[in-house]
Amino acid sequence: MPDTPTITTQEEVMFFDTDCGGVVHNLAYLRFIETARTRLATQMGMNLREMTQTHLFPALLRTEIDYRRAAVLGDILEITGGLESLDRLRFWCAFRITRPSDGSLIATSRQQLALVRIPPGKPERLPAEWLEKYSHLQKKHERRNQG
Amino acid sequence: MPDTPTITTQEEVMFFDTDCGGVVHNLAYLRFIETARTRLATQMGMNLREMTQTHLFPALLRTEIDYRRAAVLGDILEITGGLESLDRLRFWCAFRITRPSDGSLIATSRQQLALVRIPPGKPERLPAEWLEKYSHLQKKHERRNQG
Amino acid sequence: MPDTPTITTQEEVMFFDTDCGGVVHNLAYLRFIETARTRLATQMGMNLREMTQTHLFPALLRTEIDYRRAAVLGDILEITGGLESLDRLRFWCAFRITRPSDGSLIATSRQQLALVRIPPGKPERLPAEWLEKYSHLQKKHERRNQG
Amino acid sequence: MPDTPTITTQEEVMFFDTDCGGVVHNLAYLRFIETARTRLATQMGMNLREMTQTHLFPALLRTEIDYRRAAVLGDILEITGGLESLDRLRFWCAFRITRPSDGSLIATSRQQLALVRIPPGKPERLPAEWLEKYSHLQKKHERRNQG
Numbered sequence: 001m002p003d004t005p006t007i008t009t010q011e012e013v014m015f016f017d018t019d020c021g022g023v024v025h026n027l028a029y030l031r032f033i034e035t036a037r038t039r040l041a042t043q044m045g046m047n048l049r050e051m052t053q054t055h056l057f058p059a060l061l062r063t064e065i066d067y068r069r070a071a072v073l074g075d076i077l078e079i080t081g082g083l084e085s086l087d088r089l090r091f092w093c094a095f096r097i098t099r100p101s102d103g104s105l106i107a108t109s110r111q112q113l114a115l116v117r118i119p120p121g122k123p124e125r126l127p128a129e130w131l132e133k134y135s136h137l138q139k140k141h142e143r144r145n146q147g
Numbered sequence: 148m149p150d151t152p153t154i155t156t157q158e159e160v161m162f163f164d165t166d167c168g169g170v171v172h173n174l175a176y177l178r179f180i181e182t183a184r185t186r187l188a189t190q191m192g193m194n195l196r197e198m199t200q201t202h203l204f205p206a207l208l209r210t211e212i213d214y215r216r217a218a219v220l221g222d223i224l225e226i227t228g229g230l231e232s233l234d235r236l237r238f239w240c241a242f243r244i245t246r247p248s249d250g251s252l253i254a255t256s257r258q259q260l261a262l263v264r265i266p267p268g269k270p271e272r273l274p275a276e277w278l279e280k281y282s283h284l285q286k287k288h289e290r291r292n293q294g
Numbered sequence: 295m296p297d298t299p300t301i302t303t304q305e306e307v308m309f310f311d312t313d314c315g316g317v318v319h320n321l322a323y324l325r326f327i328e329t330a331r332t333r334l335a336t337q338m339g340m341n342l343r344e345m346t347q348t349h350l351f352p353a354l355l356r357t358e359i360d361y362r363r364a365a366v367l368g369d370i371l372e373i374t375g376g377l378e379s380l381d382r383l384r385f386w387c388a389f390r391i392t393r394p395s396d397g398s399l400i401a402t403s404r405q406q407l408a409l410v411r412i413p414p415g416k417p418e419r420l421p422a423e424w425l426e427k428y429s430h431l432q433k434k435h436e437r438r439n440q441g
Numbered sequence: 442m443p444d445t446p447t448i449t450t451q452e453e454v455m456f457f458d459t460d461c462g463g464v465v466h467n468l469a470y471l472r473f474i475e476t477a478r479t480r481l482a483t484q485m486g487m488n489l490r491e492m493t494q495t496h497l498f499p500a501l502l503r504t505e506i507d508y509r510r511a512a513v514l515g516d517i518l519e520i521t522g523g524l525e526s527l528d529r530l531r532f533w534c535a536f537r538i539t540r541p542s543d544g545s546l547i548a549t550s551r552q553q554l555a556l557v558r559i560p561p562g563k564p565e566r567l568p569a570e571w572l573e574k575y576s577h578l579q580k581k582h583e584r585r586n587q588g
Contacts, residue, residue: 161479181455181456195453199463219493220492
């Protein structure tokens with residue numbers, strides 16, 4: 001069975017995640033996703049401590065996020081996501097933020113990334129082993145582009 | 148000539164806007180846009196200090212952002228944007244972040260919003276005066292949906 | 295034996311915690327402490343979800359923080375702390391951030407707080423049960439003031 | 442007359458600066474001070490864009506901040522501060538955050554810094570020209586230490 005990298009993280013909503021509207025601020029949801037995506041990258045073989053040596057960083061090309069329901073102070077949120085598709089230069093991840101206590105869907109997000117060497121800041125080809133290991137996701141990506 | 152609300156703000160990239168990749172962190176661009184959008188709202192007649200009395204807040208429904216080029220510490224960035232379209236319940240804004248020193252386009256973003264009363268957290272109709280004043284933008288929105 | 299509330303939390307250094315100097319940004323350490331202190335408050339009987347009902351919030355009066363060593367991307371940091379002393383209106387907490395992998399002391403901090411009802415924003419007396427339960431810490435506070 | 446570097450900056454309180462207590466979150470005040478201090482550094486001859494070349498960064502050693510009054514959404518705050526004292530390896534800055542609309546003092550802060558080359562992360566001597574130019578502040582520092 002093909003291996004699809006997935007991740008689940010948990011966040012408890014803190015004061016600094018909320019604003020005076022009484023709900024979680026939109027920037028906080030992206031920080032939660034940031035943490036989940038970084039742990040997904042670790043799982044796919046990218047080591048955070050090595051990045052500062054290799055200067056090869058996952059760089060966001062695009063973020064889409066839909067805010068569906070407001071979370072509040074003290075909520076325990078679950079962020080689940082994974083690698084959705086990839087081609088030779090870019091990959092897409094998708095994430096869902098839910099509140100398990102009442103089953104609410106809080107937000108959904110898709111992000112497109114590349115691996116960029118800084119400097120000079122140019123995207124590099126994704127590792128050959130990713131294209132092999134996740135070839136089932138590569139096909140999916142091609143179909144989407146033809147659609 | 149119809150009135151289209153637009154805004155321009157400026158940000159100087161600070162240490163807290165950057166990360167150890169040496170460039171501006173993706174969350175910082177959204178904070179810059181947040182500030183521009185809040186000033187746009189003020190210009191459209193929504194007063195920040197009144198919001199905490201009326202409990203009627205502009206709430207993000209969706210964000211799309213494309214990161215096109217990396218900005219670095221000390222860059223002066225310009226955020227320009229405006230109201231793009233609206234219907235009775237929602238409105239779209241669009242923003243561009245540029246670096247005037249070399250004319251670079253750093254990021255582009257579109258955001259969909261509603262006016263939400265908190266509590267109970269339900270969207271309300273946009274002000275009748277917006278629909279009148281920005282009727283030229285309302286048509287554009289309808290065309291997009293039919294496209 | 296008297297009960298002294300203490301807390302230990304863990305943080306993995308993410309990109310958004312660092313800056314282009316290559317190390318953790320000073321604001322991130324305070325966010326780590328914020329999370330630890332909020333969990334300490336929960337342990338002392340203050341429920342996050344109740345605060346938004348009672349409008350009684352722990353409010354910072356003063357922060358002191360010494361940055362002793364720089365942490366970097368991917369570090370696992372441990373934040374330990376607890377209630378240090380209290381009088382009828384205020385309490386002090388103290389925190390240490392360490393990096394267990396090499397035993398480094400990263401930062402130390404002390405914070406003075408009150409319980410404030412918002413509105414009107416005035417400090418209230420600390421709960422009588424705190425003064426009883428933590429009477430051994432109250433004496434310590436008095437001694438410090440005489441010193 | 443001796444030259445004492447001072448700075449004044451302005452911030453308008455945005456949603457992301459506030460929390461669900463309805464007031465500005467404590468981390469936001471430190472971000473405001475961060476911006477003021479960075480502009481002070483620029484004025485003292487440290488260029489942000491050069492720092493990433495020279496790898497010589499101003500690094501915080503200690504922060505003290507007293508939160509005196511709560512600011513709210515839409516407030517215009519003024520941050521004033523300057524160089525307070527220095528010795529061969531360290532310097533202190535002091536800042537005040539006020540709300541000009543009603544003359545409120547919102548917060549006061551003192552910060553101790555050094556100039557650190559990263560890597561290796563060791564403090565360097567302050568520039569000789571600082572010690573000359575700000576010799577009147579150096580004396581003040583010595584007196585404090587003897588006090």
